[in-house]
Amino acid sequence: MYRNKYRVIIPxxxxxxxxxxxxxxxxxxxxxxxxxxxxxxxxKPPEFIGLANxxxxxxxxxxxxxxxNNGVYMIMLPVFTIGLALFFAFLLTQGVxxxxxxxxxxxxxxxxxxxxxxxxxxxxYHPLIGMLNSLLQSIGINEPPVWLGNPDTVLGxxxxxxxxxxxxxxxxxxxxxxxxxxxxxYEAARIDGATGWHIFWHITIPMIWETLQTAIIFILIxxxxxxxxxxxxxxxxxxxxxxxxSTYLYDEAFxxxxxxxxxxxxxxxxxxxxxxxxxxxxxxxxxxxxx
Amino acid sequence: xxxxTFKPRKNEDDSxxxxxxxxxxxxxxxxxxxxxxxxxxxxxxMAWLLYSSFKTDKEIFFSPWALPAAPQWxxxxxxxxxxxxxxxxxxSFLVVLPALFLIVFLSAMAAYVLARxxxxxxxxxxxxFMAGMLFPVxxxxxxxxxxxxxxxxxxxxxGLVLVYVAYSxxxxxxxxxxxxxxxxxxxxxxxxxxxxxxxQVFFKIMLPLAQPGLISIGIxxxxxxxxxxxxxxVLMTDSKRYLLTQGLAFMLHQQYYKNxxxxxxxxxxxxxxxxxxxxxxFQGQIQKGITVGALKG
Numbered sequence: 018m019y020r021n022k023y024r025v026i027i028p029x030x031x032x033x034x035x036x037x038x039x040x041x042x043x044x045x046x047x048x049x050x051x052x053x054x055x056x057x058x059x060x061k062p063p064e065f066i067g068l069a070n071x072x073x074x075x076x077x078x079x080x081x082x083x084x085x086n087n088g089v090y091m092i093m094l095p096v097f098t099i100g101l102a103l104f105f106a107f108l109l110t111q112g113v114x115x116x117x118x119x120x121x122x123x124x125x126x127x128x129x130x131x132x133x134x135x136x137x138x139x140x141x142y143h144p145l146i147g148m149l150n151s152l153l154q155s156i157g158i159n160e161p162p163v164w165l166g167n168p169d170t171v172l173g174x175x176x177x178x179x180x181x182x183x184x185x186x187x188x189x190x191x192x193x194x195x196x197x198x199x200x201x202x203y204e205a206a207r208i209d210g211a212t213g214w215h216i217f218w219h220i221t222i223p224m225i226w227e228t229l230q231t232a233i234i235f236i237l238i239x240x241x242x243x244x245x246x247x248x249x250x251x252x253x254x255x256x257x258x259x260x261x262x263s264t265y266l267y268d269e270a271f272x273x274x275x276x277x278x279x280x281x282x283x284x285x286x287x288x289x290x291x292x293x294x295x296x297x298x299x300x301x302x303x304x305x306x307x308x
Numbered sequence: 309x310x311x312x313t314f315k316p317r318k319n320e321d322d323s324x325x326x327x328x329x330x331x332x333x334x335x336x337x338x339x340x341x342x343x344x345x346x347x348x349x350x351x352x353x354m355a356w357l358l359y360s361s362f363k364t365d366k367e368i369f370f371s372p373w374a375l376p377a378a379p380q381w382x383x384x385x386x387x388x389x390x391x392x393x394x395x396x397x398x399x400s401f402l403v404v405l406p407a408l409f410l411i412v413f414l415s416a417m418a419a420y421v422l423a424r425x426x427x428x429x430x431x432x433x434x435x436x437f438m439a440g441m442l443f444p445v446x447x448x449x450x451x452x453x454x455x456x457x458x459x460x461x462x463x464x465x466x467g468l469v470l471v472y473v474a475y476s477x478x479x480x481x482x483x484x485x486x487x488x489x490x491x492x493x494x495x496x497x498x499x500x501x502x503x504x505x506x507x508q509v510f511f512k513i514m515l516p517l518a519q520p521g522l523i524s525i526g527i528x529x530x531x532x533x534x535x536x537x538x539x540x541x542v543l544m545t546d547s548k549r550y551l552l553t554q555g556l557a558f559m560l561h562q563q564y565y566k567n568x569x570x571x572x573x574x575x576x577x578x579x580x581x582x583x584x585x586x587x588x589x590f591q592g593q594i595q596k597g598i599t600v601g602a603l604k605g
């Protein structure tokens with residue numbers, strides 16, 4: 018049946034490979050080279066300078082500031098998103114009234130674009146027209162913070178929006194994983210007299226461990242990025258207090274024409290994400306439960 | 309869940325009293341209230357935005373929570389024409405629809421070959437496609453910008469279409485390869501014996517069989533492309549060709565200079581409503597399509 022198979026293989030693969038190699042593989046390889054160059058202008062070619070960009074990064078306070086903000090998101094986002102998504106998923110798999118309605122409505126922010134969500138929440142947080150502060154004033158808080166204009170609250174305010182939009186997604190993911198756990202395990206636990214809380218910790222969590230691991234890595238990759246939401250809601254402000262690495266490298270490259278340095282920041286960001294994923298996978302490694 | 313199932317074990321956690329049924333009832337009610345509160349937290353901001361977009365600027369400023377006194381339909385027509393939301397919609401369609409068609413078609417062909425035809429280099433090509441999932445897009449961003457510029461494709465629809473397609477390959481090929489592997493091979497063999505050629509087998513037998521997989525991957529890619537922001541920000545810098553996401557961000561930032569808040573609210577509503585309708589109709593498939601990556605990965 019595989020006679021003349023290359024007459025299928027070549028035309029079926031060739032267009033895809035051509036597009037993919039040109040627009041994906043080539044830029045990634047080229048990025049690794051450009052990160053080792055000084056490249057400022059559009060006219061002059063990149064000049065090889067070895068690891069000098071990375072040495073500069075070590076001294077660059079704006080780089081550390083942006084990395085620190087990504088670090089805050091990398092702790093805040095997984096903790097709250099996973100915590101709440103697990104909690105809701107567990108409740109909704111127990112069969113509660115309006116369960117279907119909750120699943121549908123919690124997930125909805127996921128189909129909106131991050132930009133639309135960012136605009137929506139910029140309105141909610143707005144000091145004059147926003148519903149949040151007028152709610153706070155009505156319950157007696159006279160001077161609520163200017164959420165996006167205050168360096169102390171801006172990371173929390175932007176991070177909350179990402180948690181708000183992500184919970185539904187991870188909840189659905191956990192529900193699918195929880196529903197795959199064989200009922201017999203729960204039955205046996207109940208016969209042994211286990212309560213809801215015990216069942217959750219000793220059966221549900223171990224049984225969905227791999228999904229949990231995937232979820233944490235997904236959220237961390239998201240927390241390392243944060244480009245669209247930051248660009249929409251704060252542009253990195255006030256005075257760089259919500260700047261993240263992706264917006265910093267974008268500004269360095271496309272506003273300051275520091276193409277070599279901007280690419281080096283991108284490569285550093287990739288290395289950081291990669292290392293975190295590897296370390297996390299090691300840390301979370303467990304013997305897979307057989308059932 | 310019945311109270312029976314979750315009754316505490318004897319002698320444990322029983323210090324609260326000897327009325328476990330009332331305790332269980334209270335904790336159940338609390339949990340239901342928590343679920344309802346979260347539903348309000350998710351839905352209310354969007355509902356607030358929708359009804360606020362019918363208000364006048366004055367009402368938006370002086371009574372943020374109140375319903376509009378009289379619906380201002382004019383907000384929507386201003387958003388559609390003066391704020392160019394109509395143009396942005398069109399631009400988004402002109403990029404996303406061709407890109408979606410191409411990625412489903414091309415990745416199905418590539419995945420079919422990778423799943424069904426052993427040949428030297430098959431694994432290598434598969435892993436080459438997978439490698440794209442390892443790297444974040446912004447690492448490629450700067451070289452990509454110069455490449456697209458050199459090819460004369462900056463600010464063109466077809467340039468962005470090709471880039472969208474290219475970056476959708478890794479996951480689409482990964483997912484569909486798994487899908488084609490799971491299809492029975494007997495049909496394929498039978499068709500060949502009956503004298504069908506390989507193209508007929510693919511288009512007449514394999515593609516229809518793969519339809520559920522193609523729908524999932526289509527939904528997944530549609531949402532990703534429709535909501536994409538980073539790539540158009542770099543590759544579509546001409547404000548006449550802004551896509552919807554860019555147009556929206558642009559309007560928000562403009563608003564600090566112009567003061568048409570009601571128009572801006574209406575614009576965001578216009579963008580939200582289609583997503584809302586599509587989601588309510590197809591929510592089952594969308595939830596499956598969008599989480600498919602996470603569960604297979």
